[in-house]
Amino acid sequence: ETGVTQTPRHLVMGMTNKKSLKCEQHLGHNAMYWYKQSAKKPLELMFVYSLEERVENNSVPSRFSPECPNSSHLFLHLHTLQPEDSALYLCASSQEGQERSYEQYFGPGTRLTVT
Amino acid sequence: GQNIDQPTEMTATEGAIVQINCTYQTSGFNGLFWYQQHAGEAPTFLSYNVLDGLEEKGRFSSFLSRSKGYSYLLLKELQMKDSASYLCAVRDSNYQLIWGAGTKLIIKP
Numbered sequence: 001e002t003g004v005t006q007t008p009r010h011l012v013m014g015m016t017n018k019k020s021l022k023c024e025q026h027l028g029h030n031a032m033y034w035y036k037q038s039a040k041k042p043l044e045l046m047f048v049y050s051l052e053e054r055v056e057n058n059s060v061p062s063r064f065s066p067e068c069p070n071s072s073h074l075f076l077h078l079h080t081l082q083p084e085d086s087a088l089y090l091c092a093s094s095q096e097g098q099e100r101s102y103e104q105y106f107g108p109g110t111r112l113t114v115t
Numbered sequence: 116g117q118n119i120d121q122p123t124e125m126t127a128t129e130g131a132i133v134q135i136n137c138t139y140q141t142s143g144f145n146g147l148f149w150y151q152q153h154a155g156e157a158p159t160f161l162s163y164n165v166l167d168g169l170e171e172k173g174r175f176s177s178f179l180s181r182s183k184g185y186s187y188l189l190l191k192e193l194q195m196k197d198s199a200s201y202l203c204a205v206r207d208s209n210y211q212l213i214w215g216a217g218t219k220l221i222i223k224p
Contacts, residue, residue: 004157042119043158043202043214090157096210103148104212106157 003027006091006107014115015081021110023074023091032074033104034066035090043090049074050096081114088112117141119215121203126221127193135188135201135218143208149177149188150202152217158202161188190220198222 004025013019025032031050035043048055049068063085067075074091088111092104120138127133139147146165150158164170164179164186176189190197200217207213 040123040216042216043204045212045214103160103163106159108157 003105004091004093004107006089006110008110009108010111010113012113012115013078013081015083017081018077018079020078021076021089021091021112023076023107025072025074025091025093025105025107027093027095027105029093029095029105030071031094031096032068032071033092033094034074034076035092037088037090037109047076078112081112083114086112086114117207117213119203119205119213121201121215121218123216124219124221126223127190129193129195129222129224131193132189132191133193133220135190135203135220137186137188137203137215139184139186139203139205139213139215141184141205141207141213144181145206145208145210147177147179147186148204148206148212149186150204151199152202153199161201193222195222195224 007022033048034046037043045057046060047066063080065077088109090109091107094104095102118140148163149161151161152158162170162177164177167179167181169176169178174191179186200219202217203215204212
């Protein structure tokens with residue numbers, strides 16, 4: 001089975017809708033991430049769940065809220081989004097240790113369009 | 116502030132060699148990663164450097180100079196399938212990954 005899966009792959013939503021993105025990792029990793037990727041911009045880290053602690057990027061608007069029920073599943077709940085939130089949302093996982101961090105494995109992403 | 120710089124786009128010929136540079140200014144350093152991302156797909160891990168020098172992995176090599184805040188990715192014997200974006204990322208003193216915007220590599224026959 002593919003290491004990191006994401007659903008849906010494509011999502012079109014209006015500004016008043018509520019939707020959720022789902023991510024699942026089958027690699028036994030202990031850290032999961034949400035990234036936003038916009039054209040010609042660096043990957044923007046939104047949220048991290050690492051070693052059961054959530055680390056936030058304080059610049060992320062409250063209309064995005066993450067949920068991590070266990071080490072294999074990660075959700076991103078969306079509500080009242082803006083057109084500028086249209087982007088590719090990538091989920092990733094990695095194995096974090098006390099002395100080093102390892103490479104991240106990415107899911108295929110959800111292409112989100114806000115109309 | 117923290118910053119990763121890499122060229123926006125490069126063009127090379129099939130069979131040739133190309134070097135993609137990355138310079139960084141970060142608060143601390145705990146390793147540098149290169150990822151490949153084909154259009155419409157997820158980034159995939161290519162290489163990791165934490166000590167100065169060259170790491171070779173088949174047709175791909177990655178070099179690091181910590182004193183210069185500099186790395187490059189060297190691709191040899193270019194193939195059409197190497198057309199992709201190449202992302203440089205540095206892990207800072209807080210173990211946060213700082214990403215560059217990526218270099219789009221176009222391979223021409």
